[in-house]
Amino acid sequence: xxxxxxxxxxxxxxxxxxxxxxxxxxxxxxxxxxxxxxxxxxxxxxxxxxxxxxxxxxxxxxxxxxxxxxxxxxxxxxxxxxxxxx
Amino acid sequence: xxxxxxxxxxxxxxxxxxxxxxxxxxxxxxxxxxxxxxxxxxxxxxxxxxxxxxxxxxxxxxxxxxxxxxxxxxxxxxxxxxxxxxxxxxxxxxxxxxxxxxxxxxxxxxxxxxxxxxxxxxxxxxxxxxxxxxxxxxxxxxxxxxxxxxxxxxxxxxxxxxxxxxxxxxxxxxxxxxxxxxxxxxxxxxxxxxxxxxxxxxxxxxxxxxxxxxxxxxxxxxxxxxxxxxxxxxxxxxxxxxxxxxxxxxxxxxxxxxxxxxxxxxxxxxxxxxxxx
Numbered sequence: 001x002x003x004x005x006x007x008x009x010x011x012x013x014x015x016x017x018x019x020x021x022x023x024x025x026x027x028x029x030x031x032x033x034x035x036x037x038x039x040x041x042x043x044x045x046x047x048x049x050x051x052x053x054x055x056x057x058x059x060x061x062x063x064x065x066x067x068x069x070x071x072x073x074x075x076x077x078x079x080x081x082x083x084x085x086x
Numbered sequence: 087x088x089x090x091x092x093x094x095x096x097x098x099x100x101x102x103x104x105x106x107x108x109x110x111x112x113x114x115x116x117x118x119x120x121x122x123x124x125x126x127x128x129x130x131x132x133x134x135x136x137x138x139x140x141x142x143x144x145x146x147x148x149x150x151x152x153x154x155x156x157x158x159x160x161x162x163x164x165x166x167x168x169x170x171x172x173x174x175x176x177x178x179x180x181x182x183x184x185x186x187x188x189x190x191x192x193x194x195x196x197x198x199x200x201x202x203x204x205x206x207x208x209x210x211x212x213x214x215x216x217x218x219x220x221x222x223x224x225x226x227x228x229x230x231x232x233x234x235x236x237x238x239x240x241x242x243x244x245x246x247x248x249x250x251x252x253x254x255x256x257x258x259x260x261x262x263x264x265x266x267x268x269x270x271x272x273x274x275x276x277x278x279x280x281x282x283x284x285x286x287x288x289x290x291x292x293x294x295x296x297x298x299x300x301x302x303x304x305x306x307x308x309x310x311x312x313x314x315x316x317x318x319x320x321x322x323x324x325x326x327x328x329x330x331x332x333x334x335x336x337x338x339x340x341x342x343x344x345x346x347x348x349x350x351x352x353x354x355x356x357x358x359x360x361x362x363x
Contacts, residue, residue: 059275
């Protein structure tokens with residue numbers, strides 16, 4: 001499945017409090033255990049939710065990045081970056 | 087003999103419990119929910135079958151079911167965050183759920199079996215408004231309306247019909263109601279969200295059309311039109327219509343009493359009942 005590991009990261013952010021703490025603290029280190037290609041890694045670390053959606057991550061999962069402020073993502077940035085992909 | 091005495095359909099919009107508390111019982115959304123709640127109370131069901139779509143909260147993509155049923159003593163939820171709705175345990179009619187699982191399998195519908203269950207706002211927001219004491223036992227039945235590829239609308243309708251037929255075969259006197267929750271046009275967190283909001287309603291015309299078909303009982307017309315492409319055009323959460331299709335299949339001969347679109351929104355409030363009710 002496309003972008004499975006990216007999806008898994010977003011899922012864990014909601015349901016694994018220890019993982020959430022780690023990724024808020026040090027996103028680069030927290031995602032090392034996952035199989036991300038360079039494009040996925042860049043999109044994730046830059047909080048480019050529009051690109052992450054294009055790569056195949058479900059918006060219901062991506063919303064969790066702004067809910068918890070992962071990689072500093074704000075709701076405003078989320079909306080702008082997603083709407084750019086219309 | 088067991089009997090299906092009511093069908094209801096409502097949205098499960100996460101902020102509604104908090105908004106209704108703040109705006110009071112005269113707010114139009116409060117009135118719409120209360121109308122459905124009154125219909126349900128009048129039917130006095132002892133069991134509520136809930137057709138819902140999980141939002142990647144109960145299940146994840148490691149094991150994503152097209153259809154699933156909870157055969158548990160109780161479900162806990164909401165496991166996502168819903169202001170005004172604390173996490174709690176909801177009784178599940180476990181024996182009935184087990185019978186239902188076996189009966190629909192026999193009828194050709196292969197539901198995943200859940201022996202531990204957390205539910206999200208798709209179950210808890212409707213119950214908050216419709217059975218607020220949270221004591222009516224439920225049977226949760228999950229339909230994939232959110233992660234493509236989706237099952238066809240007709241398949242969901244037929245699943246509902248199999249559920250209705252299985253209930254009718256129960257020897258006990260049980261009054262059963264059937265609930266569906268979800269939207270007909272809704273984009274959540276995707277590219278078609280509105281300016282300044284995390285959601286949008288990409289296809290209000292489709293939501294109005296669906297509502298009219300439901301109100302007029304034109305189910306087969308709706309099943310023909312509700313193709314995966316048509317649903318996708320109406321938003322990434324528009325597949326929640328599939329839960330309604332299952333509910334309509336389950337209530338069988340019950341007539342639509344009232345199906346009303348919330349003005350300006352992509353979802354509706356609906357009731358189905360017996361002629362004499």
